[in-house]
Amino acid sequence: MSHATNEVMIEIKNLKKAFGEHVVLKDISLQVNKGSVVAMIGPSGSGKSTLLRCINLLTVPEHGSIRVGAQDFTFGSKASKPLKDRELAKFRTNTGMVFQHFNLFPHMTALENVMEGMLTVLRKPKAEARAYALELLQKVGLSDRADIYPQRLSGGQKQRVAIARALAMRPGVMLFDEATSALDPELVGEVLNVIRSLAADGMTMILVTHEIAFAREVADQVIFMRDGVVVEAGPPSQVIDNPQEAATQSFLSRFN
Ligand code: ADP
Ligand code: MG
Numbered sequence: 001m002s003h004a005t006n007e008v009m010i011e012i013k014n015l016k017k018a019f020g021e022h023v024v025l026k027d028i029s030l031q032v033n034k035g036s037v038v039a040m041i042g043p044s045g046s047g048k049s050t051l052l053r054c055i056n057l058l059t060v061p062e063h064g065s066i067r068v069g070a071q072d073f074t075f076g077s078k079a080s081k082p083l084k085d086r087e088l089a090k091f092r093t094n095t096g097m098v099f100q101h102f103n104l105f106p107h108m109t110a111l112e113n114v115m116e117g118m119l120t121v122l123r124k125p126k127a128e129a130r131a132y133a134l135e136l137l138q139k140v141g142l143s144d145r146a147d148i149y150p151q152r153l154s155g156g157q158k159q160r161v162a163i164a165r166a167l168a169m170r171p172g173v174m175l176f177d178e179a180t181s182a183l184d185p186e187l188v189g190e191v192l193n194v195i196r197s198l199a200a201d202g203m204t205m206i207l208v209t210h211e212i213a214f215a216r217e218v219a220d221q222v223i224f225m226r227d228g229v230v231v232e233a234g235p236p237s238q239v240i241d242n243p244q245e246a247a248t249q250s251f252l253s254r255f256n
Helices: 048-055 085-093 110-120 126-139 155-167 185-200 212-218 246-253
Strands: 008-019 022-033 037-041 063-068 071-075 095-098 173-177 204-208 221-226 229-234
Touching: 008 048, 008 204, 022 048, 022 204, 022 229, 037 048, 037 212, 048 063, 048 173, 048 204, 071 085, 085 095, 095 155, 110 126, 110 155, 126 155, 155 173, 155 185, 185 204, 185 212, 221 246, 229 246
Parallel strands: 037 204, 037 221, 095 173, 173 204
Antiparallel strands: 008 022, 008 063, 063 071, 221 229
16 A cells, blocks of 8 residues: 655756766656655666665765755756755755665674664664664564674675664665665565565655566556666556556566
């Protein structure tokens, strides 16, 4: 069941990003409603990761505007203000990002990994951070692994710790960049289950994924990108089951 509301949570207008001469995002505009799940699909090199990174300003676009919740940034016009570090840090805590490679702190236990941002960025008291971290580890099914170091966790467990760590910042939006692509096939399901439960909680999410069946199941909106352009966007029943564009049809035929 979809939890999408009519409130726009993410609004991107006319986004452009180039690396040198190479234009990677060409005038991207999109909206994500609060509580909805967007699946972004497309061939390698189409700009999916760059778009996700722009949404939390890990990558700064040359042109366009990005609004997440109440915060917005405009780039490339005379009206745009320079980015302030504090604004940027605040903006980033609102967009939890989960990567293909988990990037856990190796010298910290699962629990300490989840607590870290609450202590250093949110400056929460230790007892409060610990209590919420334990709650989140329970949510991702890892209560019994709290004191284990990443080296002794499976890939699926590491990725679930990474999700709990992102959730610890109480983000309004979660961004997943191929969160299951590096996992052994038998470990994919446990991570998808966590994403499924977040969708059921009404978390606003953008998932870059090659799991087409999962996208069909959880997404309210599917975006097909190619060469820095949104070729086709709409509900899964349209984009996945009845694609109109030849490029979308050709891409999807690889998964059948
Ligand atoms: P996708 O995630 O869809 O595979 P990316 O967003 O990673 O696509 O990449 C889109 C294009 O941008 C690719 O051609 C890639 O080589 C290029 N690119 C991405 N990041 C950088 C970077 N930091 N510097 C130069 N080129 C980059
Ligand atoms: Mg990518």
